[in-house]
Each structure stands twice: as C-alpha cells, then as structure tokens.
Amino acid sequence: MPHPSEPTPLAARRSASLTGTATVPGDKSVSHRALIFGALAVGETRITGLLEGEDVLATVGAMRAFGAEVTRTGANNDANDEGGAWSIHGVGVGGLAEPEGVIDCGNAGTAVRLIMGMMATTPISATFTGDASLRRRPMGRILDPLTLFGARSAGRAGGLLPLTLTGASSPVPVAYTLPVASAQVKSAVLLAGLNAPGETVVIEPAATRDHTERMLRGFGAEVTVEELPEKSGGGRAIRLTGQPELAPMHIAIPRDPSSAAFPVAAALIAEGSEIVVPEICLNPTRAGFYQTLIEMGADLAYENPREAGGEPVADLRARFSAMKGIEVPPERAASMIDEYPVLAVIAACAEGDTVMRGIGELRVKESDRIAATVAGLRANGIEVTEEPDGMIVHGRGPVDGRGGVPGGATVATHLDHRIAMAFLVLGLASRSPVTIDDAAPIATSFPSFIAMMQSLGAEIG
Numbered sequence: 490m491p492h493p494s495e496p497t498p499l500a501a502r503r504s505a506s507l508t509g510t511a512t513v514p515g516d517k518s519v520s521h522r523a524l525i526f527g528a529l530a531v532g533e534t535r536i537t538g539l540l541e542g543e544d545v546l547a548t549v550g551a552m553r554a555f556g557a558e559v560t561r562t563g564a565n566n567d568a569n570d571e572g573g574a575w576s577i578h579g580v581g582v583g584g585l586a587e588p589e590g591v592i593d594c595g596n597a598g599t600a601v602r603l604i605m606g607m608m609a610t611t612p613i614s615a616t617f618t619g620d621a622s623l624r625r626r627p628m629g630r631i632l633d634p635l636t637l638f639g640a641r642s643a644g645r646a647g648g649l650l651p652l653t654l655t656g657a658s659s660p661v662p663v664a665y666t667l668p669v670a671s672a673q674v675k676s677a678v679l680l681a682g683l684n685a686p687g688e689t690v691v692i693e694p695a696a697t698r699d700h701t702e703r704m705l706r707g708f709g710a711e712v713t714v715e716e717l718p719e720k721s722g723g724g725r726a727i728r729l730t731g732q733p734e735l736a737p738m739h740i741a742i743p744r745d746p747s748s749a750a751f752p753v754a755a756a757l758i759a760e761g762s763e764i765v766v767p768e769i770c771l772n773p774t775r776a777g778f779y780q781t782l783i784e785m786g787a788d789l790a791y792e793n794p795r796e797a798g799g800e801p802v803a804d805l806r807a808r809f810s811a812m813k814g815i816e817v818p819p820e821r822a823a824s825m826i827d828e829y830p831v832l833a834v835i836a837a838c839a840e841g842d843t844v845m846r847g848i849g850e851l852r853v854k855e856s857d858r859i860a861a862t863v864a865g866l867r868a869n870g871i872e873v874t875e876e877p878d879g880m881i882v883h884g885r886g887p888v889d890g891r892g893g894v895p896g897g898a899t900v901a902t903h904l905d906h907r908i909a910m911a912f913l914v915l916g917l918a919s920r921s922p923v924t925i926d927d928a929a930p931i932a933t934s935f936p937s938f939i940a941m942m943q944s945l946g947a948e949i950g
C-alpha cells in the first residue's frame with residue numbers, strides 16, 4: 490500500500506500517568522483469515538470489527554481480484570473504533586477467478602503468504618508483489634510446500650517477490666513438516682489443502698497461532714489437531730480433509746493482543762498509569778507476552794472473560810508496575826513472536842537483564858527486528874547484547890529511580906510498524922524524547938494508534 494513519499498517523523502516525550510480505555514483494533518491475523526475464508530465459502534459471510542489497516546485492505550483488494558464480492562456495509566457502533574462491518578460473497582473452494590492485474594500486498598507478509606496458499610491448487614496464475622520491506626522477505630518457505638501440491642512459481646532468485654504462481658491443475662494432497670514454527674506457512678499449506686482431494690497433513694514443531702484451524706472448523710471443514718508426544722519432539726499434527734464446501738458464517742473479530750501490547754507496555758512503564766483494554770483476544774497461542782509480563786512483575790488483571798468470533802476474550806486492566814528482567818523461555822517464542830520489540834522496550838525500563846533467545850525468526854519480519862531494536866535501544870542509551878538469534882537488554886530501571894532510559898535519539902523504523910510503535914512507547918518513559926524517523930508504517934496494523942495513545946494522555950506529536 491502506498492505511503493507518502495516523504496517520511497513523517499514523530500516524537501514521544503515523558504508523559505504523566507496514562508489513564509482511560511485503550512480501544513485497539515480487530516486482530517490482524519483473524520481479519521486476514523476472515524476475508525480469505527469468506528472468499529472461499531459459498532454464500533454471504535458477514536464480518537464485524539474488521540481491522541481496516543493497510544495490510545488487511547490489501548487482502549480485501551486481493552479477494553476482489555480473485556472474484557469475490559467484498560463490500561463495506563458500515564462502521565461499528567463503537568465511536569472509538571475504526572473497525573468496520575463487511576460482507577463477502579464467496580466463490581467456493583476451487584472457484585477462484587484469475588486476477589487481471591498484479592496483486593500488490595503492500596507491507597503484508599500474512600496476506601501474500603496465505604493468498605499464495607489459497608490459489609496454489611486452483612489452475613490459475615497470479616503475480617504478487619509488495620513494498621520494499623515485503624520484497625526482501627523470504628517466500629521460499631511457502632513455495633517449497635506449494636510446489637509439492639503441484640504449483641509452479643517463477644520469480645526472483647532466492648524466492649523473492651515479485652513472483653508469479655501458477656496453481657496445480659491436478660493437485661495432490663501433501664504431508665508437510667514445517668522447518669520453522671510459522672503460522673503463515675502452516676496456514677498456506679492448509680489453504681492449499683482445501684482444494685486437493687484427500688487428506689493434507691501439517692506437522693508443526695511448536696504450537697503457532699491456530700486461528701486458521703479454528704476458522705476452518707467454523708466454516709464447516711473437517712480438521713483434527715493432535716498434540717505429538719514430547720519424547721518424539723513434541724509439536725502438533727493438523728489434518729484437513731480436502732474439497733469441503735465451506736458454509737458462510739458471521740465472524741466478530743476479537744481485538745488484537747499484539748496491538749494491545751503497545752498501550753499495555755506504555756501503562757506499565759509510565760508512572761501512575763492505569764488503563765483498560767476491552768475485549769482482547771486471549772487465544773493461548775498468542776498469550777506468551779502477557780505471561781512474560783506477569784513474570785516480570787506486571788500488575789495485569791483479566792476482567793469479564795467471554796467469547797467473540799470463536800476466540801476467548803476479556804478486558805485487560807494494566808497498572809504501572811515495578812518491572813524486573815527475566816530470562817524469557819525460548820519455547821515461548823512462537824506465542825509472542827510479534828511482541829519482542831515492545832518487550833525489549835519494557836526490559837529497558839526494568840531492573841536487571843532480560844534475556845530473549847530462540848528468536849532468529851525476528852530477522853525476517855517486516856524488518857530485521859533484532860537489529861532494528863538493538864540499534865534503537867543503543868541510540869537511546871541502553872546497553873544491549875546482540876546474538877545471532879537473540880538479544881539481552883540490560884535494563885536501566887524506572888526514570889525516577891537510579892537510572893532510567895536516557896532517550897534523546899531518532900530511531901530508524903525500516904518500514905516496520907511494530908518498531909515504530911515500540912519506540913514511541915519508549916519515549917513516554919525516557920528522560921529525553923524519542924523520535925521515530927517515519928510514523929507512516931503504523932497505518933498497516935493500527936491506524937488509530939496515535940490518537941488512541943493521545944487520548945490516554947501520551948505526549949506524542
């Protein structure tokens with residue numbers, strides 16, 4: 490999706506206590522999937538609370554290009570909420586049309602990878618591209634299993650975008666063991682399996698977010714999940730029976746725990762803060778960050794637990810807390826993979842060291858998130874030890890204590906929304922303001938971020 494060609498720098502300064510309700514948008518992962526499964530169902534799927542960030546709007550455009558009818562039917566009732574109500578008339582499994590133009594997924598790795606899976610077993614061709622960040626990200630991890638189904642691809646060396654994918658005309662089902670714990674790869678294989686006859690099996694080395702499995706069941710597909718014994722390495726085996734007729738459904742998108750991580754982090758490090766984040770998704774495959782915060786001493790409380798869109802949700806209350814560094818268990822990485830940059834920011838404001846290992850995947854996200862986080866923290870006066878697949882943040886404690894984060898520098902965000910938001914949060918609890926070089930990428934996942942943070946009392950601008 491296009492950003493203004495001129496970068497828009499933005500600064501955050503030390504703020505008095507943050508208070509109020511932090512309404513975060515719909516979950517990005519669930520939003521992409523709702524549109525994609527809606528496009529594959531027969532009949533009308535209705536979605537409420539869709540995240541209307543640039544990443545998800547790229548998926549809207551793509552579903553239209555593949556033949557689905559996608560319409561915005563209205564805004565949500567909640568005035569604080571930019572999420573919308575949408576309707577999709579799907580084309581049915583196997584019914585995708587060949588797009589007339591190039592599918593530009595902007596910054597959205599989830600969109601391009603899931604959509605390639607979706608079309609890989611239908612005999613059509615499509616050409617995919619994205620922004621400078623997405624064109625640097627590895628697609629070989631998707632193309633490898635899709636080739637096993639019978640799809641063919643042609644693109645740049647190393648499996649980089651732009652590339653053209655031609656779906657299999659006689660797809661075969663596949664049994665595939667993921668070489669990396671990736672929900673995007675798992676989901677691409679399951680989506681491809683939908684139009685292959687027989688049973689497609691994915692084995693994942695560690696449990697990754699399971700929204701695809703949940704939603705497939707919701708749309709009427711037959712999916713089983715087996716926990717594999719620890720002695721044979723653990724993980725999960727997911728089995729899908731191919732060529733179902735997907736029945737349309739109504740999906741209320743729960744709010745994004747990865748977006749909620751930013752106001753929650755701000756409340757934990759800005760003295761005297763107390764905020765409530767309503768209705769956030771509590772799916773256990775996404776909960777690692779909050780578990781880690783509790784171990785670091787965070788005062789978090791879940792209120793009014795209930796269900797939305799097939800996912801457990803609750804209101805989360807977060808209060809300013811004395812945080813201490815810990816060693817984050819590497820096996821927790823998959824359940825908090827997008828939250829490490831903002832965890833590193835909290836770690837900078839905590840007493841002691843926070844050790845984060847087993848997170849080499851961060852190097853192939855929207856940016857190299859280990860390098861970007863380390864550089865941003867160091868520029869703002871925090872000592873960090875960088876490792877090939879991890880980092881150790883040497884915390885300076887709260888600003889009113891002996892140390893505190895000096896701040897004062899400008900951080901390079903590398904077209905990465907989560908780096909941008911994480912460092913604005915850092916500025917709220919640093920001695921001197923922290924500036925990011927470009928705020929535009931925030932619109933990919935959290936268009937209302939700045940206004941929402943300002944409404945809590947954050948001095949950003």
Ligand code: S3P
Nearest residue numbers: 518599670671672673674826827
């Ligand atoms: C996502 C999976 C994760 C995550 C991304 C969203 C998804 O990526 O980082 O933001 O919706 O499936 P990987 O599957 O590459 O770990």
